[in-house]
Amino acid sequence: MIIAEKKPIQEIIEEVQNFDRILILGCNECVTVCEAGGKKEVEVLASALRMYFITQGKEKVISEHTLERQCDHEYLEEIRKNIDNYDAIVSLACGVGVQFAAEKYLTMPLLPGVNTICLGANEDRGLWTERCQACGSCVLARTGGICPVSRCAKRVLNGPCGGSTNGKCELGPDTDCAWQLIVDRLKALDKMDDYEKIAPIKDWSTDRAGGPRTVTREDVKI
Amino acid sequence: MSEFVSASRLERVMKAGHLGVTSECGPPRGSDPEEVRKKGMLIKDYVDAINVTDNQTAMTRMSSLAACIHLKLLGIEPVLQMVTRDRNRVALQSDILGAASFDIPNMLCLSGDHQSFGDCAKGQNVHDLDSMQLVQTVRHMRDEGKFLGGDDIKRPPKIFVGAAANPFADPFEIRVPRLAKKIACGAEFIQTQCIYNIDKFKEWMKRAVDRGLHEKAFIMAGMTPMKSVGMAKYMKKKVPGMDVPDGIIERLAGVEKGKQAQEGIDICVEHIQQLKEITGVAGFHIMAIEWEEKVPEIIKRSGLYPRPEL
Numbered sequence: 001m002i003i004a005e006k007k008p009i010q011e012i013i014e015e016v017q018n019f020d021r022i023l024i025l026g027c028n029e030c031v032t033v034c035e036a037g038g039k040k041e042v043e044v045l046a047s048a049l050r051m052y053f054i055t056q057g058k059e060k061v062i063s064e065h066t067l068e069r070q071c072d073h074e075y076l077e078e079i080r081k082n083i084d085n086y087d088a089i090v091s092l093a094c095g096v097g098v099q100f101a102a103e104k105y106l107t108m109p110l111l112p113g114v115n116t117i118c119l120g121a122n123e124d125r126g127l128w129t130e131r132c133q134a135c136g137s138c139v140l141a142r143t144g145g146i147c148p149v150s151r152c153a154k155r156v157l158n159g160p161c162g163g164s165t166n167g168k169c170e171l172g173p174d175t176d177c178a179w180q181l182i183v184d185r186l187k188a189l190d191k192m193d194d195y196e197k198i199a200p201i202k203d204w205s206t207d208r209a210g211g212p213r214t215v216t217r218e219d220v221k222i
Numbered sequence: 223m224s225e226f227v228s229a230s231r232l233e234r235v236m237k238a239g240h241l242g243v244t245s246e247c248g249p250p251r252g253s254d255p256e257e258v259r260k261k262g263m264l265i266k267d268y269v270d271a272i273n274v275t276d277n278q279t280a281m282t283r284m285s286s287l288a289a290c291i292h293l294k295l296l297g298i299e300p301v302l303q304m305v306t307r308d309r310n311r312v313a314l315q316s317d318i319l320g321a322a323s324f325d326i327p328n329m330l331c332l333s334g335d336h337q338s339f340g341d342c343a344k345g346q347n348v349h350d351l352d353s354m355q356l357v358q359t360v361r362h363m364r365d366e367g368k369f370l371g372g373d374d375i376k377r378p379p380k381i382f383v384g385a386a387a388n389p390f391a392d393p394f395e396i397r398v399p400r401l402a403k404k405i406a407c408g409a410e411f412i413q414t415q416c417i418y419n420i421d422k423f424k425e426w427m428k429r430a431v432d433r434g435l436h437e438k439a440f441i442m443a444g445m446t447p448m449k450s451v452g453m454a455k456y457m458k459k460k461v462p463g464m465d466v467p468d469g470i471i472e473r474l475a476g477v478e479k480g481k482q483a484q485e486g487i488d489i490c491v492e493h494i495q496q497l498k499e500i501t502g503v504a505g506f507h508i509m510a511i512e513w514e515e516k517v518p519e520i521i522k523r524s525g526l527y528p529r530p531e532l
């Protein structure tokens with residue numbers, strides 16, 4: 001899923017202070033699971049903003065709404081009927097949701113309430129970690145199912161680099177070395193011979209390097 | 223056809239069966255060429271070639287290629303270090319041609335320390351190729367005479383290609399397989415990480431020799447003299463992939479402060495003398511970081527001077 005993190009409240013206050021009627025718009029998908037932008041976080045942010053503006057002696061209307069999905073035309077339509085009640089929307093969806101809403105409501109200021117971090121998983125209570133950078137041409141079959149693109153700080157495809165120490169990345173003790181994990185997995189799979197196969201120079205044109213990416217499926221088009 | 227792939231003296235010395243000797247020079251954090259020339263002239267007659275580091279520890283410095291050219295113009299043979307951190311395949315190939323245009327005959331391919339260690343921690347990194355793929359790239363340009371994109375290169379680069387190896391890095395199972403992989407990619411010489419743990423290095427070398435890797439590439443042992451017990455402790459604790467046995471720290475701690483540097487040099491010389499006897503060691507790469515003036519002493523006392531006439 002997409003992992004996001006709440007923006008500091010101060011940053012949000014600065015963005016919204018010139019608007020009087022503000023909608024806090026949550027999303028019920030990834031950002032709910034990673035506890036950054038679901039119904040609960042919408043409530044918390046709305047209360048915090050109300051409190052702040054009361055202490056500032058400013059009158060503002062802060063409304064709350066959470067959509068099933070913000071990256072979806074159909075669900076985004078839900079707010080159209082009330083859209084004139086707001087001067088700005090703070091979206092707690094990931095960057096995709098914020099943009100989809102912005103595209104739909106052309107004249108409505110849309111402000112992000114979260115920082116979108118990565119594609120990852122909930123590894124432990126309160127810990128979300130990256131697993132994929134959507135490079136567009138997956139190499140996991142060759143690397144024991146562990147991704148060197150997203151999990152190695154240098155995207156080394158023939159790793160590890162010389163900095164790997166006690167299973168940790170040269171970045172420091174908080175980061176596992178992806179290549180230690182790959183070697184551990186190859187060992188568990190009894191496929192250590194695969195280690196010596198040289199990974200060819202990667203075609204990064206399917207990654208960020210190739211410009212905005214699209215998937216077109218004739219069979220799905222209407 | 224010549225039995226040599228380049229005009230490199232380093233290549234000739236080792237192919238003739240002599241121990242090769244290289245040292246290292248870090249370009250300055252400024253544009254004064256005198257600093258490079260001074261360092262180069264200090265060690266010129268004691269080594270076969272001098273590595274020029276490429277923004278090491280990710281600190282922005284004068285470009286490695288420019289510093290190599292300054293050395294080359296003084297008649298000193300450079301080893302151009304190139305990291306994959308800062309340049310994509312366009313820039314790497316372009317710099318290889320630039321180096322070849324000055325007849326810089328050696329190159330060392332590295333991934334480079336992560337930028338978070340340097341002065342541009344907020345910058346992007348590139349890593350379009352990894353260090354093994356960079357080795358393949360230079361070999362491809364030299365041997366096939368072609369760019370990665372497939373077009374012919376007019377006057378292909380004649381470069382003796384090296385890579386680094388860390389005999390102490392984790393995971394330990396793949397220390398030798400990783401060396402084998404670098405050599406399979408086309409590395410013709412290898413410069414190792416600084417060696418302090420002699421026993422562990424011997425074990426690594428034995429396994430490399432068992433696989434015949436020492437016959438496929440020249441393996442040069444990396445040596446860095448310790449300046450003080452503080453440096454030894456720092457290297458042990460803070461430098462990723464470095465193995466400094468407690469014995470070294472105790473030995474340095476055992477002498478008074480003013481004599482620790484000399485003790486560090488003595489240790490370095492003793493280590494070189496021990497390693498000279500080991501099958502598979504084809505030479506030494508002496509990295510005296512900001513301490514170039516000590517390199518001649520180390521080389522002389524280790525019996526590596528004078529350098530062979532060719």
Ligand code: SF4
Pocket residue numbers: 131132133134135136137138139140147148149150
């Ligand atoms: S190889 Fe690419 S697609 Fe596969 S997990 Fe890694 S980043 Fe994602």
Ligand code: SF4
Pocket residue numbers: 151152153154155156159160161162163164165168169170171176177178179180
């Ligand atoms: S230590 Fe491991 S994860 Fe970190 S950069 Fe090196 S190979 Fe990649």
